[in-house]
Amino acid sequence: MGIIIKPLVTEKITKVSEKLNSFGFVVSPKANKLEIKRAVESLYGVTVIGVNTMNYAGKDKSRYTKSGLINGRTNAFKKAIVTLKDGDTIDFFSNL
Numbered sequence: 001m002g003i004i005i006k007p008l009v010t011e012k013i014t015k016v017s018e019k020l021n022s023f024g025f026v027v028s029p030k031a032n033k034l035e036i037k038r039a040v041e042s043l044y045g046v047t048v049i050g051v052n053t054m055n056y057a058g059k060d061k062s063r064y065t066k067s068g069l070i071n072g073r074t075n076a077f078k079k080a081i082v083t084l085k086d087g088d089t090i091d092f093f094s095n096l
Helices: 011-020 032-044
Strands: 004-008 024-026 050-058 058-064 068-073 075-085
Touching: 004 032, 011 024, 011 068, 011 075, 032 050, 032 075
Parallel strands: none
Antiparallel strands: 004 024, 024 075, 050 075, 058 068
């Protein structure tokens, strides 16, 4: 399994990417900042200045249905915000 699982494309991260040239990714929970930096640089051909990481815990969820109460849990994941050098950019929608 690779270090980068998928890019995050949300309203908040899109707004940050326009101002600060930062992009978000869901990464492997065991990956450290140096591994994330190397993976982004090799995959997208850009220069990474900084990497910030956050661990999100899974949360319990429940919902009511016709057949009764259903309990479940959301997945835990690790998020990385990668800041790029001025002039570099990543286009997630170029393959569409």
